[in-house]
Amino acid sequence: MQIKSGARFLTAALLAAGIAGAAVWAAWHREPAFDAERLLAQSKLKARTFKGEVREVPALNGKISAYLMEEHSVPLAAVTFRFARAGSAYEAKPGTALMAESVLLDGAGAFSRRELREIMKEKGIRLQVSAGADNLIFSLSYVKSFEKDATDILRAVMYAPQLNREDMALARRQLAMIKQQHEENPGRQLAKLVRHEFYGGHPYGREPIPDDETLGAVNAADIRAYLKKVMGKDNLTVGIAGDMDVAEAEAFLSRVFGDLPDKAEVRDLPVFEPDFYREKATEVSPVSAQSFVTAAAQGISRSDKDFYPLYIADYIFGGAGLSSRLSRAIREKEGLTYGIYSTFTFSDAVNLWQAEFSATPENTDKIMAIAAAEYQDFYNNGVSNEELELAKKSLMSSFNLRFGSLLNIADMLEQMQYWRLGKDFLKQRQAQVAAVTAAAVNDAVRRRMPKSFDAAGGVRVFEVRGGLNAPK
Amino acid sequence: MVETDLYGQIKQKKAAGGFFRMARGGLFLTVAALGLLLDGGAAEARLMKLDYFVLDNGLRVAVAENRKAPVVLQMLYYKTGSVNDPKGKGGTAHLLEHLMFRGTKRVPGQAFNRLTEEHGASGNAYTTYDQTAYYEFSDIAKLELMMALEADRMQGLDISDEAFAAERDIVLQERRQRFETNPVPLFYETLSKLLWQDHPLANPVSGSPSEIRSLTKSDVEDFYRRYYRPDNALLVLAGDISAAEAKDLAQKYFGKLANPAMTIPTPTLEKGRASEVETLMRIEGVQQPRYADSFRMDAGVFSKKDIQALGMLAEYLTGDDSAPLYDELVYRGKQLLGIDVGFSYNPELGGSFGIYATPAPEWLAANGRSTRPAGAIKDLIGKALEKAIADLSPEKLDKIKNRVVSDAVYLQENPRSSANFAGDMLLSGYTAEEIADYDEAIRAVALDDVIAAWKKVTASGGRVTGFLCGREKAEGAAAGNTQGGNNAD
Structure with missing residues (x-):
C-alpha cells in the first residue's frame, strides 16, 4: 500500500520537476530486473525425461x-x-x-x-x-x-x-x-x-x-x-x-x-466440394445480444508433410491463446472481444482452418477488419525468426504436459495410431518441431493458406448477429 | 471461448464421471460435488497423500506428490471473491483477476503472458464468490519460474491506465458472452437475488454491466491491497515434487513477502429473512421450460458432518440414471425429462441446496397451470423426495459409501483433480489430516445424520422456486398446446 500511494505522490511531484527528473528517479528506484533465464539456469529443479515407452x-x-x-x-x-x-x-x-x-x-x-x-x-x-x-x-x-x-x-x-x-x-x-x-x-x-x-x-x-x-x-x-x-x-x-x-x-x-468381423462394412462418404470463395452469410439471433462469428478456409490433414510448419504458422497467427497476433491486436490492445483464436480441424470430408470469436454486434466488422489486416501482414511478410523461436520453445516446453493424466495419454496414443504417426512419434516430435525454419513456415503459408482473409482469398465467414438490445 | 464447431457434434447427454467432478463457474465451494470417499473396509486407504505447512508470513502450502510425469500444477488461491466486492462495486474481485495478467513493476505489461507462453505453461485464473485462483500447469523444470512470477504479482501489481480500460472492456465482453447470449443465466441470477436479498451471495461474480463500467483503477487497487497477501492465500503444488523441495522453494519465492498492517476485512452478512418465494419468468426465446428450487443454507449452521451427509444424500437422490428421483420421475413416471440435485456451502458465508428439473412437455400441458407451474412441479418433486428419503436405509447408504473407493484412485491420478480437491477442502476449513482421512469421516455418517442434515436444509426458512419459459410457452401450457411453433428447421 505504501509503495503504491507513495509512487502516486512521487509521480505528481516529478511531473512538476520534469521528465528528466523522472527518468533519474526511475533508474534510481528500479527494483532488480526480473530475469527469467537466469532464474531458470539457477533452478534446483532440472528437466527430467518422461520415461513412458x-x-x-x-x-x-x-x-x-x-x-x-x-x-x-x-x-x-x-x-x-x-x-x-x-x-x-x-x-x-x-x-x-x-x-x-x-x-x-x-x-x-x-x-x-x-x-x-x-x-x-x-x-x-x-x-x-x-x-x-x-x-x-x-x-x-x-x-x-x-x-x-x-x-x-x-x-x-x-x-x-x-x-x-x-x-x-x-x-x-x-x-x-x-x-x-x-x-x-x-x-x-x-x-x-x-x-x-x-x-x-x-x-x-x-x-x-x-x-x-x-x-x-x-x-x-x-x-x-x-x-x-x-x-x-x-x-x-x-x-x-x-x-x-x-x-x-x-x-x-x-x-x-475377438468377436469383431475382420472387415467392417462401412459406406462411402459422398465427396464434399467446399466453396470458401463466397461472401459472408449472416443470420440474426432471437435470443442473444452478442454476435458469434466463425471463418473457415481450406485446412490440412494431420498427416500432411506441411503439418508442423503450418501448425506453427497458425500458432503464431491465432492459435497461441492470449499471445497470438490475433489476440494481441484484438483482445489485448483493443478490448473488443473476450476471446479470438484460430485452429486447424480435421474431418473425413474436409479439413478446415477456422477462426472464431464473439463480440458485440457493432464491433464485429471492426474485428474482421483488424483480423484481415493482421492476416495480410502475416501472409505477405511472414513470421519473424524471433516469433518462430518463441513458438517452438513454447511447443517444446509444454511437451510433457500431455502425460499428466492417464486418460489423456490413452486418447493421445489412439490418435497416434489413427493418424499413422507411428509408435516412435513421441521420440521424434521435439526434433520435428525444432527443425521447422521461418523459411519453411512462410513457404508453407504461401502455398497452403488463403491469400487474404476474405471471400476473395478463400476465407468464408458466417455470423449469427446479436439481435437483442444488451440489458443494462 | 466460442463453442461452435462446423459440424455441430453433440456432447454426451449423460454426464459421466465421478464424485470429484468440479462444478466451477459461478458456484463456490463445491463440497457437495466433491462428495464421498470410501474404501469398502480396507483400513490402509487414505484418500490422498497431502503434505501441508505454513510459512512464517502465514502463507499456507499443500503438496500432493505425483511422480507419474515430470509436470506440476501450481495453484495459488486467495481467500477472496465477489462476496468481498464493496457495495455498488460488483465485479471488483473479478476485474482484478483479469488485471493480474497486465503487469507488475518487475514483470511489466504483457511479460507475464509472454513468459508463461514461452515456457510452455498452460494456465488461467478464475473468480468465484469466495475464492480467486491462479494456476499454471508446467514442466517441472519451469516450476521455479512460475513460482517467482506468482510471488511477484502477489504484491507488485502495476497497471497502466490503457491496460485498465482495455481489460474492463474485455470483462464486459466476458459478461456479455456468458450472460447475454441466451436467457438461462438471467433466470439463475434472478433466483439467486430472490434467495439472498441483501446478502453478498445475491450478487453475480461478474458484477452487473453498469457496476463494471463504474469501476476505477483505484477501486481495484484498494481491493488488491486489502486481500492479496500471504496470510490470505493458499499455495497448492501437485505433481512431480516432494514436500521438502516444495518447502524450500515456497520459502525462497514467497517467504519474503510481508503482510500489510491492516487486518483482512470480513464481509457483512445480512441475516437471511425467512421467506418462501415462487416465481414465474417468461423470457422471449426460451424453448425449453426449466424448473429450479433452492433452499438457503445459512452460515454457521451446517457442520462438516452435515455437509458430508448432504453429499451422500445428493448422490443417493440423483447420482445416476437409476437413482430414486430420476427413476421415479423421469424413467417411470415420465413427468420430467431430467432432474438433478446439488448444493454448495461455505461455512463462513452460507450456501444453498438446489433441485433442478426439466418438465416433460406432455406433463406440463396437463398439469402446469400457467399461473403456478413452479408450484405444481414443486409438489410433484416434493412427494417423490419424501418417498425416496423414507426409503433410504443403512444398507442403501452403505452402497453409496461403497461407490467411492475407485474415485479416490481417479483423484490421485490427475494432478489437476488432486490440486482442486485439496484447495477446495482446505479453503472450506478442513485440515490436511481430515482430507487424508476423509473416507473415514464418510464411513462414519449414519442414516440419522442424513435425515437430520436434510431437516436443517428445509428448516432454514429461505426458499425460492422458479419456473422459466418462453412468452408463448406459458400461455401454450395453459391451453394444453405444448408446441412452441418455432422449430423452423
Whole structure:
C-alpha cells in the first residue's frame, strides 16, 4: 500500500520537476530486473525425461494392434478406441448412430440398466460412447482390480445392448429436449447456419439431432445392424495407458475385440466440394445480444508433410491463446472481444482452418477488419525468426504436459495410431518441431493458406448477429 | 471461448464421471460435488497423500506428490471473491483477476503472458464468490519460474491506465458472452437475488454491466491491497515434487513477502429473512421450460458432518440414471425429462441446496397451470423426495459409501483433480489430516445424520422456486398446446 500511494505522490511531484527528473528517479528506484533465464539456469529443479515407452501390442493374429504405455503408479487403466468411418455422416438411416450412443449404456447383456450403473459406480468403471460425424469412439477407464467387470460390461455394451423400447423412447424425448435447448443457443445457431450454407446436401449438413419422426423410425434392429456393420477389426485403433503390461494388454484386446468381423462394412462418404470463395452469410439471433462469428478456409490433414510448419504458422497467427497476433491486436490492445483464436480441424470430408470469436454486434466488422489486416501482414511478410523461436520453445516446453493424466495419454496414443504417426512419434516430435525454419513456415503459408482473409482469398465467414438490445 | 464447431457434434447427454467432478463457474465451494470417499473396509486407504505447512508470513502450502510425469500444477488461491466486492462495486474481485495478467513493476505489461507462453505453461485464473485462483500447469523444470512470477504479482501489481480500460472492456465482453447470449443465466441470477436479498451471495461474480463500467483503477487497487497477501492465500503444488523441495522453494519465492498492517476485512452478512418465494419468468426465446428450487443454507449452521451427509444424500437422490428421483420421475413416471440435485456451502458465508428439473412437455400441458407451474412441479418433486428419503436405509447408504473407493484412485491420478480437491477442502476449513482421512469421516455418517442434515436444509426458512419459459410457452401450457411453433428447421 505504501509503495503504491507513495509512487502516486512521487509521480505528481516529478511531473512538476520534469521528465528528466523522472527518468533519474526511475533508474534510481528500479527494483532488480526480473530475469527469467537466469532464474531458470539457477533452478534446483532440472528437466527430467518422461520415461513412458510406447509399445505396439499386436493381438488376434496381428489383425489388430494397440499402442500401449505402461504406467504403474496408480492401479488404473485407461483405454480409448475408435471405429473409423462409423459416425453419423456414414449411416444409412439418419439418427442411428445418435440413438446408439444414447442407449448403449441403458442395459446390456445380463446387466439391467440399474445394475450396469450401480456396478460401474461402485467399481470405478467409467465408460463413454460417442458417435460423431465420422467416428464411433469408446473411452473406458477402470480400477485394475475390477478388470473383469469392466471388460464384461464393455463386451455387453458393444455386442449385446438390450435396446429396450422404454429406453429408446426416453432417449428420443431427451434428444428432443436437447434439440430445443439448441434453439436457445447462438453458438448452435451458428453451427446450423454453417450446415445449411456450407455443407448443404452433404451428410455433414444434416441436423445433428434429427426430428422426432426420423428418430422414431430408428428401431432396435437398425441399431444392432449398424453396430454389427461398423465395428470391424480393420477400422479399429486403440490406445491403452496405465497399469497394464504387454501380456495383459494383449489379453484385453483378444477378449474385447475377438468377436469383431475382420472387415467392417462401412459406406462411402459422398465427396464434399467446399466453396470458401463466397461472401459472408449472416443470420440474426432471437435470443442473444452478442454476435458469434466463425471463418473457415481450406485446412490440412494431420498427416500432411506441411503439418508442423503450418501448425506453427497458425500458432503464431491465432492459435497461441492470449499471445497470438490475433489476440494481441484484438483482445489485448483493443478490448473488443473476450476471446479470438484460430485452429486447424480435421474431418473425413474436409479439413478446415477456422477462426472464431464473439463480440458485440457493432464491433464485429471492426474485428474482421483488424483480423484481415493482421492476416495480410502475416501472409505477405511472414513470421519473424524471433516469433518462430518463441513458438517452438513454447511447443517444446509444454511437451510433457500431455502425460499428466492417464486418460489423456490413452486418447493421445489412439490418435497416434489413427493418424499413422507411428509408435516412435513421441521420440521424434521435439526434433520435428525444432527443425521447422521461418523459411519453411512462410513457404508453407504461401502455398497452403488463403491469400487474404476474405471471400476473395478463400476465407468464408458466417455470423449469427446479436439481435437483442444488451440489458443494462 | 466460442463453442461452435462446423459440424455441430453433440456432447454426451449423460454426464459421466465421478464424485470429484468440479462444478466451477459461478458456484463456490463445491463440497457437495466433491462428495464421498470410501474404501469398502480396507483400513490402509487414505484418500490422498497431502503434505501441508505454513510459512512464517502465514502463507499456507499443500503438496500432493505425483511422480507419474515430470509436470506440476501450481495453484495459488486467495481467500477472496465477489462476496468481498464493496457495495455498488460488483465485479471488483473479478476485474482484478483479469488485471493480474497486465503487469507488475518487475514483470511489466504483457511479460507475464509472454513468459508463461514461452515456457510452455498452460494456465488461467478464475473468480468465484469466495475464492480467486491462479494456476499454471508446467514442466517441472519451469516450476521455479512460475513460482517467482506468482510471488511477484502477489504484491507488485502495476497497471497502466490503457491496460485498465482495455481489460474492463474485455470483462464486459466476458459478461456479455456468458450472460447475454441466451436467457438461462438471467433466470439463475434472478433466483439467486430472490434467495439472498441483501446478502453478498445475491450478487453475480461478474458484477452487473453498469457496476463494471463504474469501476476505477483505484477501486481495484484498494481491493488488491486489502486481500492479496500471504496470510490470505493458499499455495497448492501437485505433481512431480516432494514436500521438502516444495518447502524450500515456497520459502525462497514467497517467504519474503510481508503482510500489510491492516487486518483482512470480513464481509457483512445480512441475516437471511425467512421467506418462501415462487416465481414465474417468461423470457422471449426460451424453448425449453426449466424448473429450479433452492433452499438457503445459512452460515454457521451446517457442520462438516452435515455437509458430508448432504453429499451422500445428493448422490443417493440423483447420482445416476437409476437413482430414486430420476427413476421415479423421469424413467417411470415420465413427468420430467431430467432432474438433478446439488448444493454448495461455505461455512463462513452460507450456501444453498438446489433441485433442478426439466418438465416433460406432455406433463406440463396437463398439469402446469400457467399461473403456478413452479408450484405444481414443486409438489410433484416434493412427494417423490419424501418417498425416496423414507426409503433410504443403512444398507442403501452403505452402497453409496461403497461407490467411492475407485474415485479416490481417479483423484490421485490427475494432478489437476488432486490440486482442486485439496484447495477446495482446505479453503472450506478442513485440515490436511481430515482430507487424508476423509473416507473415514464418510464411513462414519449414519442414516440419522442424513435425515437430520436434510431437516436443517428445509428448516432454514429461505426458499425460492422458479419456473422459466418462453412468452408463448406459458400461455401454450395453459391451453394444453405444448408446441412452441418455432422449430423452423
